[in-house]
Amino acid sequence: MYKELYNTSTTKIMVLGAGCSIVTQPTAQASHLWNLLQLSYSSASPKLSERDLFPKFFRMFPPETVFNVVKFAMLHHFNWRKVATLHQTIELFSLPTADFLTGARLQGIEIIASESFSEDPSLQVTNLKKQGARIIIGNFYENRARQVFCQAYKDGLYGEKYVWIITGWYSNEWWRVRDPAHPHDCTSEQMDEAVRGYFTTDALPLSLAQHPGVSGKTTEQFWEEYNEYVGGNPESLSGYQEAPYGYDSVWTIALMLQEAEEMLQRMDPPKSIADFSYDDDEIADIFYNIMNKTNFEGVSGPVQFTAAGDRKGLMQVERQIGNTEVRVGIYDPSRNPGDELTWSQENPIIWQGGRPPLDSIIERETRVNISFAIFIVMTALALAGIIMAVAFLAFNIKYRAKRYIKMSSPKMNNLILGGGILAYLSIIFPGVDSIDIDDVTFVWMCRSNLWSLAIGFSMAFGAMFTKTWRVHRIFTTKTAMRTMIKDYQLYGVVMVLIILDIIVFGFREIFDPIFLDVQTSRQNQDEDVVLVLLRRTCTSHYVVYWNGSLLVLNGLLLVFGAFLAWETRKVTVPALNDSKYIGMSVYNVVVLSFVGVPVSLVLDDVNAHYAIIANFVFFATTLTLCMVFVPKLRVRNEVEPKGTMFSTMGNSHNQQSITEPAPDKKIRMLSDRIENLQDRLDKKNNRIKELESCVIPSSDATKGECSSDLSTERCEEAREQAGPSHHR
Template identity: 40%
Template sequence: MHGADSRDTTDTYIIHVVKLLIQTLITPKQCDPGEATKLLYDLLYTEPIKIVLMPGCSSVSTLVAEAARMWNLIVFSYGSSSPALSNRQRFPTFFRTHPSATLHNPTRVHLFQKWNWNKIATIQQTTEVFTSTLDDLEQRVKEAGIEISVRQSFLTDPAVAVKNLKRQDARIIVGLFYETEARKVYKEKLYGKKYVWFLIGWYADNWFKIKDPSINCTMEQMTEAVEGHVTTEIVMLNPETVRGASNLTSQEFLAQLMSRLGGKNPEETGGFQEAPLAYDAVWALALALNKTVAPLRAKGRRLEDFNYNNQDITAEIYRALNTSSFEGVSGHVVFDAQGSRMAWTLIEQLQGGSYKKIGYYDSTKGNLSWYRNDKWIGGDPPRDQTVVLEEVRFLSQKLFVSVSVFAGLGIILGIVCLTFNIYNSNIRYIQNSQPYLNNITVVGCVLALAAVFPLGIDGLHVHRSRFPVVCQLRLWLLGLGFSLAYGSMFTKIWWVHTVFTKKEEKKEKRRHLEPWKLYATVGVLLAIDVLSLMIWQIVDPLRLTLETFTKEDPKGDLDFLIQPVLEHCSSEKMNTWLGVVYGYKGLLLLLGIFLAYETKSISTEKINDHRAVGMAIYNVAVLCMITAPVTMILSSQQDASFAFASLAIVFSVYITLVVLFVPKMRRLIMRGEWQSEQQDTLKTGSSTNNNDEEKSRQLERENRELQKIIQEACLSMSFCMSILLDYAHVLWWQKEERVTELRNQLAERQALRARKPASCQNQNQNHSVPPLASSEPPGYSPGTEQHSVPPSFSNNSTLYQGEGKLSRNHCHNSRLPLLYK
């Protein structure tokens, strides 16, 4: 239709639509679905027949639009923004001049990217419009590479949800809720220079100034709380001076609207912001109805023929609305395939208690018109999250340098002791202290002192990629140093204990322990450590680990937190490995203490410094047993841990070197033994010095062989002597028997002579044999038959030993002189 008739017809349709609109808005509870249901029933069953319904709120539009298709009614909304209403299968006859709430999301994402925010949080009221909007936002930010760190929701009370946002350090917060709940959210005091809220733009401009009995906040407090928040809203008033279908510019429309309000404050007038959308909605519907006149006339029908069972007229109205395109007071009016308005987005910020336009965004073209008048507390947009700055706790360099100086001096002392020991190795006093073992002790002490330097090296000196090398260096230097230093001292004290605390018959066998056995003992201890360390590093190598501490809040900066960290050398099963190593070393230390105590009263020239070795073992054992657990407890305190461990190493080494070598130096210097020994060495020649030890060992072997031969000869002589003594004993008894027989014969003759007359006795005296000597045989006693054995042939004589009493003890080697001195 054209000309005046067209204008009149359109005006007629507009008047009819406005009447319907007024009927829809008569209820004071326009966003109550229950009231909307009752009103819909009244409209459907009250004359005249309605051709179009125009609800306002999304909750009402959802109910009305889903039911309207049953009566073939077109539903046209001016204030519904729920994304769910874009579902054509559920709402096939729904149109709206208010764009979908999802149209805000491209604008929000663009602002996030503009202000370099990669982490946001959301809080929503649990209604369909906000849930569907948030689902769309979540999909869009995910595509843009932005993270939603926290997503909270609430039904009526947002207190718990806001507390969760605080707990999760939410900074950039998108809030989707009605203005009443918005006041409750700000009551929870989640605001300030480090927070930015994105709210819905269709609140009343003074929503935060409205007195709410449920909120104990003054208007000044609420104004302070909401300062700086950003809103996105569909452009509801065309910013350009363009005359559209209504022959009015946006400013002329606004002036007429203000005159109709009669001086009322627009901020206190509900629906004031949506007025241009409602005006354009009426015009869109009128133009669509006007567009259907010709097609319906061609079919012999009119709009007045519409009833709730007529689908043809509804289809023509749907087609006319779907192809609508005109300039309205809210801007260019056009609908997408889902019946939603395509429009620009207005970006505003609350500055000084009032909203200021800071830009526009055209989502169809992705263009942002920016005014550069955004203001922030502190001057710049806040960060999207608290920036955690890692602060490595480094070792105090003064402490490191001080301990390193002592360690360096200890290494020099070790070199001096090693040089002294090697230079004077030909002196008998030094030789009797097992100088090679002392040299091993010095080397171990130097390695242990060298371990102090990597113990103090941290990220301040080397890059983290090379830190595992430092970890390996610490472990190997300290492990090998302990094995060599303590192992050599342990070997000495063990040898002394083995030789001088055993029974007499076993001592001889152990007294001649060759030096290679001592070195082999040290080698075994060293091999055990090397093997265990190799297995450790192959199976579970040491690597850099970071120990984190409680975050610290720097003064005057709300966007940063300090995260203290401490670098450690560790592995996955560190405690297991340390338990094995500490257990093995602990047993060695305890055994060393026991052996040192057992040998404290022994004096020997073979190892003349074993008492000093015992003192060194006491020192090392006590310091190690204290240091190991204390350093584990103080592992989180880098200065204390390093000081305790390094000083324990330094003191152990210093005491060991001083105890072992200072007495030797003092003796050689004070007594001058080194001079006489050196003069003897010059006379005998250097070749003799080199072969003395070998000759000594050879003479010892020859001496032991000769002792065995002498013992065997002694046994043979004892056996022969026993045979000779037995033969002499037999001869002596034969002699005794003969003497007894002669005595008996003499007694008989004397008896016969006594019976003859005296004359015969006198006569016979001149011719008789001279009487036997009156001397009696040794051991003869008249009147007794017992005769004593001469002392020289007594069984108790030392010259006589029975077979049963012969033993090797009567040829004891203590009675045999050694063949060499």
């Protein structure tokens, strides 16, 4: 163009071309300096729409940005709300991609990935796969398109689950072309598979009108003449799709010059287009105004220009079927909003999967609750345990006057049963989640579970171990008759344990309260749907330390209980000594804890987690209660059951004392003294006051008797420690 402009032998009137945007942009920036209009038949860069840089430029082919409206119409039609973009980093593709991203935000379409490349696109295509892209908008030259689709084949980014929408002006069967400058390592068969079913958006190259246009030819006539001119098979020619635009470009210039000549001839004095010179602004303005008003029916459709010099006209959607691209839709911007895109009835879209693919993997959130059936079963077991504990409690109260029951500290047994009931309730609280409670209630159920289990454990095992501690004190004190531990003292010990639990939980609620934590996991339901499982749990920031403190306290309690059970193992009065059953209870709790806690930590299934923990609590509690109370049920109707101190005393008189063990000898002596005191109280009630005031009778026999007998207070101590009974 430089040579022609400075060729003074002829004066140029207009510039026709160029075909590529990279050539058109520099020439159009210069041609207006010579007052020349420039018309391109196929340049598509959005940059050319900037009137301040290209004031006298027009083009027959619409810019790439225009096709974004067609893409948006497709996305809305197929309900695709999540898309990804991939473009080559040159102005021709960067600008329309940027325009698409802006429009997507305005139209509520989510961009899940936006990748760009300048050379090898392999990494960017792989990233699209990693981001879960299903609907991909591509803007790149066809030499890069072959590399893109080769990598898409390798990454599995093709098939019935994926849709590619690319530019529509590639050559025929472009994916089968081998370009040494831009090689790829996929076979023709692999490329055929990778590109199958892609969509393109493009300007409508041929008019849909059945009547002849301004040239006097219909679209069919033009195409026949074109085929004949190129010798058949025009698809094999590069750029054959732009032929109608080139034809209409020539007609546009011809019509403009014809009208300009007529206007110039009507001027006074008359002028002609032959009078045009590079500094003739008047004729240049006439050319420009006529070009802006261009309106005729060409072989490529209606020819009109916008204020930016861009072509107005119809656009099309094509789809790759077999070895060719088939028109499946037409976009008419002149129609009512929402109805611009019309789908072809002759070439309906047939999807590989029978329906349009989804725009992304659907994530369906579902809350993971405990199975209602499991909750019912565990609640039934817990209620059965509570009923059993209440039955034991009723038995303990009814038969509390029985010698065997009285000697086993019935009041402490009541605390054991109360702790067992709290433990059973702790089974029910976490299972309430099965009825889909709200978050606030769920947190309160967590608190109730923790408090009831911890306090129930301290109450049950604290009571069990403290009454064993009393037996231990009795049989390890050198002067047995001077050992006195009353029930209220044992209550105090149990209360201390409960208060320790309350202090720990109280500080936790103040400084580190528990809160709801929703844990998520993903489960593939099928190729299109992923279930996002929401599992609610209760936690706190320092949950490990709080749980550790409770484990230490309860662990020390179990160790202490095991020590007492070992120390009192040789006491042969079952009514007093539960050491064997305590040892078994401690063993069960420890074993179940060592098995249950690790298993519950590794299990992700909420039902299995709940069922295992609930079963461990149920069996540990039930075994403990049964081992403490079932032996008492068996001897409830015996006056002096085997193993009480009185049956032991009777048997001991028939045996040689020389073979009697030291602990048994203490029991026998204690039993003899209690029996003696009970007889004296029945016969000499009138002397109680005298004994309390230590009034000593005058007789020597009485003095000896008084000095050897216990005071009333010592009598009461002995009765409480050895199992008190009613006065006879």
